[in-house]
Amino acid sequence: MIDLIPYFLNGLIVGSIYGLIAIGLSFIFGILRIINVAHGSFVMLGAYTAYFFFVLWAYPPLLSIFAGLFFGMLMGLALYYAIIKPLSKIGELHVLVALFALGSLIAEIARIVWGPDVVGFTWNVGSVAVSGYVIQFSQLAGAAAALSIALLLQLMLYRTNFGRSIRAVVQDPVGAQMVGIDVDRVFALSTAIGIGLTTAGGVLLTLFIPVGINPYMGDPYTLMAFVIAVMGGLESTMGAYIAGLIFGEILSLGYPLFSRLGFAGPYQMSLFIGFVILILFLLFRPTGLFRS
Structure with missing residues (x-):
């Protein structure tokens, strides 16, 4: 008999990080209607931020979140004004192609700068054993940080003037501009926030991949974030977070079950089930679990 409790807890913890990473993708799409196909490259940059802050200055990842968030927001502003804004006037396809090229460019620059x-x-700040499974306190803290960021984002969207401006622009950009809202500023800051959340997610991801940071690590997280965002509803930030928890459970619980059934690659089978769920959502519930 498989004790699934440890796997369930692990799914919630790692799923919280997946949810935060997916929020960055969902946030930008919900406001700008642009799918950031370079998403994973910014996750990778967040991971390297945590790595070098820890190695060079012994900063723990929870403190590196602020550096990752700030660094990501600066890149988001540059991304909007250098690529998204000028190319949006030509067509959405041009933006998509440019973002795809940007993702590859960032990965290659990272390889040149930091090596392959x-x-x-x-x-290591201690651990606790649950049903024989060791849970690191650092990972618990990372999951709590991801949840806190998701809740703060919701608070910003529904309890601040800027959040109300964002929702007004999403509902009616022309009407929002007519009542004095600077739509271009909202788009720019929303891109900055979305990329900042993505790099912050990359920082926290390092708590779960102690030997897994490399320049080409981003692509799987782009696909994973897209699956999670579609499950939660591409325009729902909190939906993306909750869907991240669900996806974390699929991967975590799927591993022992597929191992028990004799599959050679239980983790890959869990990912396969996740993508099957994506197709089912696109076919039968394209709006996802939660509406915007």
Whole structure:
């Protein structure tokens, strides 16, 4: 008999990080109607931010979140004004192609700057055993940080003037502009926030991949974030977070079940089930679990 409790807890913890990463994709799409296909490259940059802050200055990842968030927001502003804004006037396809090229460019620059080798670190601050499964306090703290960021984003959207401006622009950009809202500013800051959330997610991801940071790690997280965002509803940020928890459970619970059934690649089978769920959502519930 498989004790699924540890796997369930692990799914919630890692799913919280997946949810935060997916929020960055969902947030930008919900406001700008643009799918950031370079999403994973910004996750990778967030992971390298945590790595170098830890190795060079012994900063724990929870403090590196602020550096990752700030760095990501600066890149988001540059991304909007250098690529999204000028190319949006030509067509959405041009933006998509440019973002695809940007993702590859960022990965290659990272390879030149930091090298192709896989790196990582371990931040050990203690652990607790649950049903024989060891849960690191650092990972619990990372999951709590991801949840806190998701809740703060909701608070910003529904309890601040800027959040009300965002929702007004999403509902009616022309009407929002007529009542004095600077739509271009909303788009720029929303892109900055979306990329900042993505790099912050990359920072926290390092707590779960102690030897897995490399320049080409981003692409799987682009696909994963897209699956999660579609499940939760591409225009729902909190839906993306909850869908991240669900996806984390699929991967975590699927591993022992597929291992028990004798599959050679239980993790890959869990991913396969996740993509099957994506197709089912696109066919039967394209709006996802939650509406915007």
